[in-house]
Amino acid sequence: MEKDIFQVKRNLQTKEGNFNYYSLPELQSQGYKIDQLPFSIRILLENTLRNYDGFSITKENIETLLNWTPKGSDKDIPFKPARVLMQDFTGVPAVVDIAALRAEVARKGKDPDTINPLVPVDLIIDHSVQVDYFGTEESYSRNMDEEYKRNKERYQFLKWAQNSFDNFSVVPPGMGICHQINLEYLSKGVIERNGEVFPDSLVGTDSHTPMVNGIGVVAWGVGGIEAEAAILGQPLYFIMPEVIGLKLTGKLPLGSTATDLVLTIANLLRKFGVVGKFVEVFGPGLSNLSVPDRATIGNMSPEFGCTITYFPIDDKTLEYMRKSNRSETQINLVETYCKTNMLWRENEDKITYTSVLELDLSTIEPTVAGPKRPQDKILLKDFKNTFIDLLHTSFNRKYIHPEDRESESSITRFDNEGGDLPVPKAGQKPMNAEIEAKDKDGMKTVWITRGDEKFMLSDGAVAIAAITSCTNTSNPFVMIGAGLVARKAREHGIDVKPWVKTSLAPGSKVVTDYLEKADLMKDLEALDFHLVGYGCTSCIGNSGPLSPKISQAVDDYNLIVSSVLSGNRNFEARIHPQVKMNFLMSPMLVVAYAIAGRVDIDLTTEPISYDSNQEPVYLKDIWPTDDEINEILNRVLSPTDFAKNYDEIFDGNEIWRNLEVPTGKLYEWDKDSTYIKEIPFFHNLPIETEPLQDIENARALLVLGDSVTTDHISPAGAFSETSAAGKYLLSKGVKKENFNSYGSRRGNDEVMVRGTFANVRIKNKLAKKEGGFTSYLPTGEEMTVYDASVKYKETQTPLLVLAGKEYGSGSSRDWAAKGTFLLGIKAVLAESYERIHRSNLVGLGVLPLQYKEGDTAEKLGLTGKEIFSITGIETDIKPLKEIEITAKNENGSEIKFMVIARLDSLIEIEYYRNGGILQYVLRQFLEK
Template structure:
């Protein structure tokens, strides 16, 4: 973890109640004449990390000088970072563990000791991304969902259990215990780490882009791709360009009626507009004193939605208060306070820090807010929501909105006025009548109990889900109170709404029960369906058959409302085209309304049994009511009880069979776990980098292509390339599971690459994962197109616009691209993690020059491309000559910047990827 190379003579002893420990003192450095106090807290933590890990090889004095001389102007100098630990979730963790197990297998084949391959820093993997909402609205939903989860994923879970037993420094939190970020916030994070007598700040990288949630408790951490995380756990530093740091100054106080969720969505829109991509954001100001750690964590959670690397909240009294309430030992809380105060890492509010720039936000201006329908940064004030829906319906879907004649015409129940029933009336899922009012679709359906109309704007999914908000007791208790007050007025959720409650930890269930609010939520069909990332990751499960049929047959534009952090196209559910982020309180309200074309400021949310209107304000709790409840129901014992058995798992987990060996026993018949293909027959030394000649374009894409577009996580059809593959193995459609659950199988994942049903490739007439094979012009799936090119040994290119690879830190978005045969991506700009992952897989990310795009250069994607200059000397930011020859023989030449941003990234590219680089190091040693 450290070495004795104390060049600056700053190793110092700290006497505490539990003993005397050594630390690297920034205060001593300050007293020696270095102006550390002007540095942002986040840069101070990076500096301490470099000082402690100085070895004159991976961390040099030049790196330390770069950090100490951090300035407000951007630089292209790289710095290393060695995290104290690594956090994983199962979707991204399983392929990482597959890679590590494959490295062991390759070591053994070469006659080396496979046990040399072990995590060198502690790793916690939380199984939280595999639970799906198959069952809902019943008391048995949780038990049946977790049973289905084990049926679908037993192979993966046996593999993870083997890894927990076989690897050193590797712990697994079994299914059904919580979401990795909330578990990280409530339990795993220590604030300060004590290891081998040495004290240092708690730092980590995580294989989920929302890892910065833990910034809310003063822990420095961010999301990386699984590829980078694998390198980090094997002892490699994470290298990145010294960031600019934007100071976010908060003033004022949230007004009555506004929630932490509204604040988060407001900040998301503000910072995305201010272009903080790749930068650090650090929060300060008097307004910060009014925000709890859960409020801060909710903001940090959305860092990837802003585009920044971290949103850091320095440790202060609020941090210690949260640590005590969440059952951290008092000795640990005291250690955090002593260390941070001794080492210039404690926020007093009186700091004189120099930032790259400062943005000021007045909390008192925050209003109730939602975001969508496709991006988290697309903020819509609640008071404008109905008008915005009408605008989207017209501009995006070409449908004229018609105001209903009566507010309750959409649902009258049995005995009300509705179209005449067919002879099959009374059976589940009957479509009675379809009408089309000036382009807006309406479908009347019947169930055993009621008849209702489904139309554009209907809410078909209402999910209280994701760590963003389920970690915040204010909005969770608020949601329970909304449900209680709605019950008191005799209101219920509409019959076409699929409801779910997926808390981020079991602590949430305990305090909801103690408050008596779980009963109220369950009365509105918000039963606990699991503890994990469900709708937010695309695990919403199937819609009821008659709802799904009506949507498909009549092409209805329906909506989901969720308390999550992601709402990209086709992510929540492939049949739901509009997805809106909002507080859990509003999720309950919209489930009652059953539609989004409602103005909560003017229109009633529903009518009670006496046909009297009930407005949102009638069921909205007062702030003090929520605070009083929080003081009563939040107790330390809940944290002690639930986290005291966090690694045990249920009886199914405990009874999973596991091989007791250092090498994993690969099952060739498995459709879930396969040995990774990246290391077989790897040469002992890397070859020379060669120019790439006569490449073809596989995809020509637009702006804001997310990793969900590149490597979807949700379900897939029998007609997809992945579905055809699994069907060929004899796997039934109902057993396909999801792309995310099959990330341990490269054959499935390469076929799923660029297979999102909403992706639009300009080289294909059809949307959803198609391309054209040149020169004969045949249109086929992206996978089949790539395989045709691969048979001819033709390298491939992807053309893209701005923000390529935004969204989740999804390693298969790079791995799948590599396995398709893509050698180069040319984009206008990249999301940080995905660019790094491309390099980590040996793919060259090129960036157009200022003002240049595929359009300005008249690139259609039909050309053949050559990339020259790769064989000469490399340095960060090297310019590459690109020539494109179109079908008429006309040549376009331009310079593009190679986004290999550091010397180590150049080394990774030369080796064909990070893991190839690491394996060669192990073999050489």
């Protein structure tokens, strides 16, 4: 077969030798208008040219990209990434799946060693560290010790995989966050492999994979299911995207940061609507943004809803590569290839975009976002008034000025003559219930005594202040800025408030190195921002427990406390189940609000605190200038920091090096393990697929509203002994203190299926209680979602989920789809989907259905108590086919309506027909 069907393969001469490449200028000379294509589309085009095989990637696929139009199209685009990135929460179940594939191949009498990653895979253990200890020099080492105690079995499994699989590397715990390591070390910009040179590209099992768009790498987040398919050599298919141009002009003003910029962009692009689209950044303002600034923006692509936010390679890219210790050989290859092959940032005025949005960087003001969505932008100057409004509208509480809180009769307060906060007995109301009852709308305030300390905790108090997440810790400007805020606070004699749980969790060890060299670590530590670990921590929900007294006060008196963090996600119950308001902001503002201790304060006009002479100290007094930050940056940041840390990135600590792991190509499943269990998907899989069938007499398991995230669906964070998952672990002899988190137990389907839809904040319209409850129909008995699913399985009743807009937004958790499937849910009906979750549902054999434009459950009169039949699946199924649903309500009358089956391509139909993407891959392998 002729692989180079357009005859564009050429030779690239470099200082290091000659390489083959697929020439886009040659296509331009053939009459194709390559110079009018967005850079991101050019990279997809090169990918199809190079990977053409006439079967999985066809000439029509290439022509679709050659003829890209601004409105996009409904035609399939295949993509074969150069590599795959995984973090441990999604990595463990992915490796479980591949190990299970090997097990099934062996059962079928084939060679299990033939199941191996076909592209390089880097798995970085970064999601498991929890902030159990904080505020001391021992925090980091003690948290690491706890991490290994909790996760030894998981880590042994991953180390086995590293030894057993080809093309598979593992970065041990305590080294950094996958996206920051990807940015600082793994990403090459351009790859040379087997004599060919081509653009670096990847997919990652975390939705924040687009962080490396900032260094010119096309990459996006996929579910673990899609990633496994890519690992096993399957192209990923998606509909030809529209590309929105984001034109930047001007320069960030003094006092504004990249964090303020990205929160502004999140708001702007969410309002415009970029779900499922590409965003490409251009314009003169782009030259004023460093790669870390760009990466901050790329990181939050899933918060905008777009697939990628791409920054073409230019001089700023090469400058960052030098600073981060990339070799001159690599940098020369990047520059030569990109300039030769029309992938260098130039001639932007010729490019045609679907739409263009403009943003003047000089208009960016200090910004926060929250309390539960990253796109909900709040200007710093409006934060106090917004909080007061939220307190009233969301929690029905009247705001009371801090000076009046001790005297207001509406306040619940308790001092017990300076003693301890009492614990109400079972069934007993908290003390002062009578006072509380006088005015239920008033703000709550509780006096707490802890050792020699006595302080007042009110609604709006900052319970958690976390410098966390690769989003901002990868940006030296804001990290040095946070250190300087701490230094200036010390100079003014002010400190963080005693009720604030502080933490510093950078995305790589490079950060602590340059903070040490700048002599700023001691300032952060003086304000209790001690290093707690190198991992996602608070951003992923691993905030650890609040202080016992504070935790009790929050629960007993229903306090509305807040977290402030430099992360990218603040969905309900994500950061901590007891913290109801969560606000994203720069690391510099995190330090400031830890000092203020509350969010109901206007830091632009009110004192942040008072010094020992009772003189007011304002934010402007402790805020560093850009010149101060840049002077330190230029002095302390050097390639040697990157060299030192990344030369030992795969070594791990002594505990990792001494982990004993099994040998052999087949994993030895332990039937007593509560962490690692063979997934049931492939066990004795029939060689032939069964015919598709319509769904008859189904019941709704959940009826949900808009913006239901994968945090609501997928098990995440800690769980109680009264939950279905907790009861299961107790039955297996696991004590409550050893439950660990849902994320750590993603390798055990028994735990995870019980935690699906069990989020404490999920609101199911079929249940009276908030949380993972539903009504078993037709009796109406209320029970957990899991228990209801078991009863439905006993009667072989297929299940549905009804939902609103943006279903499945948020992190690309494969268990949101896996758990859905294992509960017996055959289809989801929503008004719209977030891209990754819809794809994941298809990858598990669950049918995503979408209401036709203008239809909703409410408009159609659906309550979720109907009996549903879905017809049109078993005959003539095709992409985006309209099929009919008949809903029979309790009085026997019927509601009939048409919906769209969101099987978007022929290959997705094949995945659905096979019961999932991995079942398809396994059958393809067995056929060969």
